[in-house]
Each structure stands twice: as C-alpha cells, then as structure tokens.
Amino acid sequence: MEQPQDASAEEPVVSATTVFASLSELRDAPGYSPKAIAERLINSLGKDAVAPLLGISVDLLDRWASGQDAPNADGRLRLADLDALVGHLHGAFTPAQAMVWMCSPNVQLGSRPIDVYRTRGSAPVIGAIRTRAQGAFG
Incomplete structure (x- = not known):
C-alpha cells in the first residue's frame, strides 16, 4: 500500500486554469460518461443493487x-x-469483505455504512474506508 506523503513536502503548483480546462474535457471522456459509469457499476454490483442505491x-x-x-x-x-464509493471499496476490500463491512455497524459512522451512504452520500463512508485503511478503526 502506498504511504501518504509527508505533509511538509512541497507539492507542485497547479493552476486553476489547468485543472478546469482538463475538467471541461472530462465530461466527454469515454470512461467518465454516464453510460460508462452506469455500465461499470452494473458490472461491479449488478442492476438490482445499483438501481436502488441510485434511487432509480x-x-x-x-x-x-x-x-x-x-x-x-x-x-x-x-x-x-x-x-x-465502489472504487474505494475495491481498493480497500475483497468483494466479500466489502459486503460485510458495508452491512455491519460501524462505530466511526454511528451506523452501517450502507445506511450512511443512502442518507448522506459517499463522502463519510469513503472517509471511514480511508480511516480503516490507515488502521485507526476496524
């Protein structure tokens, strides 16, 4: 696993113009189209899981x-x-581990990660995955 860089290390300067110029092209990039993302999610989780998670x-x-x-x-x-969220789960767990982790009570989140995702989105769940990967919580 890659270790985080020292916070005191100097990071390269990237202009906002460079970032936003790149983002404007991203919408049409093949891997980032809604079609590609929907296909990727279906291949990872299956239609019967993805649709309710998206609320559609x-x-x-x-x-x-x-x-x-x-x-x-x-x-x-x-x-x-x-x-x-699925990308972070794939990076941190095997599929079986991800299923157990998402459906088990989580002290840091105060609920099951799947329930937190449904009510608050992926950000807190991704934060808990990162904390777990750093060894602070199980």
Missing part, C-alpha cells in the same frame, strides 16, 4: 447504461458518487 428504477438504469437515455445533472452526480 432498473429500467431507467438500463436506459442510462445503453445510452438510450441520459441522466440529468442530479443523476450524473449520483452516478459519480456511487462510482467513487
């Missing part, structure tokens, strides 16, 4: 994954949020 029907998820329909801005954010 399996039919709508199928249309997003096939490119027949495109999500609105809120749908794109929900796709990105779940995609980020």
